[in-house]
Amino acid sequence: MTRTRLTDVACSIARATDLFADAWTALIMRDVLVGITRFDDIAEDLEISRKVLTVRLARLVEEGVLSRERYQQRPPREHYVPTEKGKELFPVLLALMNWGDRWYSNEGPPVRIQHLDCGSTTTAVTTCAHCQQMLTIDNTTQMPGPGGKLGPGTSVIGPLLASRRGHP
Amino acid sequence: MTRTRLTDVACSIARATDLFADAWTALIMRDVLVGITRFDDIAEDLEISRKVLTVRLARLVEEGVLSRERYQQRPPREHYVPTEKGKELFPVLLALMNWGDRWYSNEGPPVRIQHLDCGSTTTAVTTCAHCQQMLTIDNTTQMPGPGGKLGPGTSVIGPLLASRRGHP
DNA sequence: CGAGTAGAGTTCCCTTAGGGAACTCGATGG
DNA sequence: CCATCGAGTTCCCTAAGGGAACTCTACTCG
Incomplete structure (x- = not known):
């Protein structure tokens, strides 16, 4: 392969x-x-x-x-x-699980997460580190960071690239 | 394959x-x-x-x-x-990005996320929907949910399985 | 009006990873 | 000394990924 x-x-x-x-x-x-x-x-x-x-x-x-x-x-x-x-891959798994639960589980989620600190059976939310609001594509934008360089897969240049060609 | x-x-x-x-x-x-x-x-x-x-x-x-x-x-x-x-896969990408940034970017993250609602250049945090604390493997536990059934890959039974030895 | 071009895929051939199932190997435990 | 268990290997077969060239449909320009 x-x-x-x-x-x-x-x-x-x-x-x-x-x-x-x-x-x-x-x-x-x-x-x-x-x-x-x-x-x-x-x-x-x-x-x-x-x-x-x-x-x-x-x-x-x-x-x-x-x-x-x-x-x-x-x-x-x-x-x-x-x-x-x-261990820090856990949030990735939570996000994956959430999405799977939301779009593929008809009979309810197969697994529930319990947060030991507050005791509640809960779900994971991906939030802004500053204001605690949920992050979505629609309320965020991407900008080049310090390690950003042009190259294949460096998607920040995407929108530029797209507009350059006269395209949304 | x-x-x-x-x-x-x-x-x-x-x-x-x-x-x-x-x-x-x-x-x-x-x-x-x-x-x-x-x-x-x-x-x-x-x-x-x-x-x-x-x-x-x-x-x-x-x-x-x-x-x-x-x-x-x-x-x-x-x-x-x-x-x-x-669009709802965005949190998964954020989690993946976060992890990649944390463990593989020496020169700083190539891309920064800006949260339009609060204006800050921010990072994503995976939090408890109830108390807003960050979720980690260590402060959570998994329990069977409504859609849970026994079967390969249904990890909730994992710990049981490990002790029980012998399999459904 | 015919040539050229852009977008969006196809097709072909080759390599290599994944599936499955059987086999190995060291250290026991009875 | 033979059966077990945990932890991998080995082998063979098939199908998915890589690469690069080819195709098909509108156009668009001289």
């Missing part, structure tokens, strides 16, 4: 996507974050090919998202636990 | 993932949401194989995430615009 490596593209979505966006990685991360951390358990839970699971886990460890750790000495056994970097 | 269809699995992440999680779909959605809506422009911006782009766009239209619409009559030309369902 020769997946194009997207890591060189100056776009954070592309970089995150490069690691995260195949059919399995998100599911593996969900499992691991939820406590299914052993090779066989993940394989069984997801019904993923063991070969692919091996490759995915290796990549995730290499990227520092998971850490392979010994959880018992005799016999020696390893499992996969999320690093800080891995 | 015979991608396993995940849509039948009772997990919203899996359902969202099934559509969203390949190398390109997230990038295509970003482009479209940001105003790059024409076939050739997307192809050029992402340097994606035109063949794959055709397939992706068809899938996204089929799923109701994008809509193919005529933007000029003479000569007849179509482009792809996000539907409501598509």
